[in-house]
Amino acid sequence: MKSFSNVNPKTLQETVFLLKEALQGGESVAVAGGGSDLLGMIKEERVAPDVLVNLKNLESLRGIEESTDGVRIGGLVTMDELSRHPLIRSRYTVLAEAAGSVATPQIRNVGTVAGNVCQRPWCWYYREGFPCFKNGGDRCFSIVGENQFNAILGGGPSFIVHPSDTAPALMALEARFRIVGPDQERWVPALEFFILPEEDVSRENVLGQDEILAEIQLPQVEAGTQSTYEKVMDREAWTHAVVSVAMSLQIRGGICRKARVVLGGVAPIPWHLPGVEQMLEGNRVAAELAGRAGKAAVAGAGGLSNNAYKIPLTEALVRRTVLSLGA
Amino acid sequence: MSKTKIVGQSVHRKDAARKVTGRILHVGNIEMPGLLQVAVLRSPYPHARIIGIQKSRAEAMEGVVLVLTGAEIAAMPDVDPYFGPAFKDQPILAIDRVLHVGDPVVAVVAVDRRRAEDALELIEVDYEPLPVVLDVLEAAKSGSPLVHQEFKPAGVFADLDHMEAGEKSNVCYHFKLRTGDVEAAFREADRIFEDTFTSPPAQHMPMEPHVTLVYLDEDEKVNVWTATQSPSFVRTQLSTTLGLPMNRIRVRVPYLGGGYGAKLYGKLEPLVALLALETRRPVRYALSREEEFQTITKHGAVARLKTAVKDGVITGRRCEVFFDTGAYADIGPRIVHKSGYTSAGPYRIPNVRIDSFCVYTNKPPAGAFRGFGVPQVIWAYESQMDIISRELDIDPVQFRMHHALEEGEPFATGTPVHSFGLKESLEQAAEAIEWSGPRPQNNATKVRGKGIASGVKAVLTPSISGAVVMMNSDGSVNVLSSTVEMGQGSDTVLAQIAAEELGVCFDQVHLVQPDTDVTPYDTITAGSRSTYHMGNAVRMASMKIKAQLFGVAARALEANLEDLVARDGRIFVSGSQESGMSMRDVFLAKFGSLGTTIIGEAIFEPRAIPTDPETGRSEKCTEYWFPSASAAEVEVDLETGQVKVVKFLSVGDTGTAINPRHCHQQLLGAAITQLGMTLFEEMVFEEGQLLNGSLLDYQIPSVKDLPEHFESILVEVPHETGPFGAKGVGETGTLTVSPAIANAIEDATGVRIRDLPITPEKILRGLAEKDPKPGRAEVPQ
């Protein structure tokens, strides 16, 4: 393991200044939230920063607060806090369920929401240090290799899947992310935060190296809205989704007024399904519609040698989730 | 009412309170002044020649004490650079070639682990990649790249004496069994069934990875603290490796954080002992979880079965089993032998031909794993038993009952079976799962089914256990045994046996932890052998003490020896109202003083007749058998392919249960292990490199994955020479889990899975192949 220096800034400004300064000095940087993923990556030498900027002292990045515009969630809020918070549980159920499905109680106690959204892929080839695209190499080993957990949608040239459970939920809730850099800060809708490998294979989102995800804003939920997170795992705990769906439906008088559907575990980014949403909106939620939604969810999906089972699995999951929310 | 007082009671574990309060000693907790730490540079190639190693930069690093290579070890006088229990095929550090990814190449000793690891990055090794063979069937073919050029039998085990260096091939051991005329059975059969079943390489996953600490004491004696299941073997191994007399080596084992077969024979000890001798300082090497995967694994296996049936009865069976032993044989040959002769099943089959092969590949070495190769063969024959009975439209339980061996009938080896509660186990399993009850209810997308499986394993034979029992003048007892307490409860059970025989309280018996300077030889703590073998040794040694006590008491009480009874710490005349003598009185009468000890010692050494190298036959191939049966009810989600084991019953013939609760815990714990092997666990390789070598990616079951209804049932068929009728139970629960679940899945879905683990992916694929009906989503290709 390479030596690095650790800094614990106290303010956002100081944080981004330190990042900028280090980068300008030719040093590599990494930002730690709970560190539950990052420290493992450093030990395994997937990343080798010169400077580790630890956010733990940034008090302003903590807390969940309600306001007239909705709810503000600090980037350092832990998975455990999110999954237990009464307001999140009652009104933003999909997020509480997603956060509660992450890993193990120990990881949920330290893992932060910003860290969860920004976590790097868990593809075996990437994590084992193969010279793949994500490791700066020139190919994706999963295409002809062990691809049972890789992408069926949006893949190419890399076929990783985005591992975050909270990201699909935040997209389904139309969250907005406050991104703070040394020279500017901006708000980016969660739906536009992630980028496909065909756009930039070296990263999974729009963050620059000197930027951090500071906080998350959830809009008010409209009356009649219900949401849920369904996650299929190979075993019942301590593992990422094989396939998951985050869904929010506003139903009045049996008719779906508004739908948000985002898949996890199937694509290099959380996979938003606007076509499925349009199909659901304005229609009566019933078995037939749910069946069509399931089919539409996997339209265009393609399997590699060992992951095609995810296609019927995704279809079934979407159909069942529509039905369970519509019930 | 049973005549025993403590035997048969579910007394609490001796070590429980200390374990749950964190007060138990493990090798990792031992502190020592000047203790050095080790890191090892490992091969990135599955097969390569070492061209050169540059290590001077690492040696120059501050805090680094020693950097050692295999070539340097090979040049040391008196040191044998190769070790291994079956073949001396494993170098302490790679000498000229590396044979698997993760093969140890250079060891660094430094003042702390961090520095040792940093120094690894300063070492440069030049490799020339060589041809690789990874697939076990490919490796078994002639003409495939050779992993080893020559075989050097270690000469350790009497039953492997007939092993000899064959022609050049990766098959390092071939077990043969020939009974009757299999070809004739196939010619005359109505139906012939041919199936291939596979099990992948997997890992033991002990909570505590391997760890060894070695130091030289003031007498320059080599002191070893190590997490091993075989302290006696480790001492012998080190004596050979280092060229030192056995009494210059002292091996001690504190409590193990689980073993499961991973910690047998020499592992880290030869290397760490050398490092301590070279640095003349205490040295500890503790494996990381990642290294654990590269150190020892469970054999992947391919089993081909061909079975002849005539008039609804099995008349012949041919088994060909290929065990992938990886780059070093470890105990592979013995596994192939012991599981080999059981591969046709515990059934009455007149014509049997078995060929079981131990095959080298360029993968991490495979060794013993709870069940010793038998779960892999039971996976095959019990899956096929169901396939056949379904095809013939015979009830699978009846089909098995019809073929099951009964007391006194010969096993495929010719050995008559004794204490063989196979039918009883099957009956119990069938009853508990309500086999003849109504079919479980299905709903639209979730279907249920039931499955059953039975099987048997033979205890490792021959093997030897020695014990010394010392009674003090207050009646307290020390038992000196080299059986390793690794969570199975041996301290408790051995104390129960000694207490019962000596008539003292359970709490008065103390187990001395394995220490080769103190505790006598024991072959290994493995193979479900300790309760029986060490139990017998402890009991025999206790009897010798009792004989001395009774001799004194008979004189003092003016009674006949045979009328005396020892119970509750007193010796008295059976049936008399007199209170007799306390142990203290007996000691005073014998020695005239207190502070004295009476010592009993015994060696339990059951005999076996080696199986014939050509026919595999023997009148006594094993000391005892432990039949097992499992019953499962599963629910399969037809849309996601997910399997939920709703109900599971683990049934085992344990002989007389010395401690029933322990037996239940063993049956359930073993079933959990094998549940993981059935549904999740598989080491996945790419070009010889492990892809899922972490606890996140290599999935073992979590508590949430356990069956909703999960029970064990003891079938107690006493063994005539077991201590109080006991047998063993450590592996029983692993044996029949996988086929019971696969059989239940077929019952539910009509899909037959032949390759472990049974993943949702395989089930969905099977459903699509079976029934490509429109409307059901299709799985492409």
Ligand SMILES: Cc1cc2nc3c(=O)[nH]c(=O)nc-3n(C[C@H](O)[C@H](O)[C@H](O)COP(=O)(O)OP(=O)(O)OC[C@H]3O[C@@H](n4cnc5c(N)ncnc54)[C@H](O)[C@@H]3O)c2cc1C
């Ligand atoms: C055993 C195991 C199981 C897991 N299972 C799951 C699972 O089921 N579902 C799931 O979703 N995840 C899972 N994970 C991932 C886990 O959720 C993450 O480790 C955790 O949520 C990350 O939070 P953290 O605060 O510890 O992030 P860190 O480890 O601190 O950081 C993770 C990444 O995010 C970046 N980062 C962190 N904070 C910020 C910020 N504010 N701005 C910009 N970048 C930032 C870091 O640089 C790093 O690249 C698992 C991880 C492990 C080790």
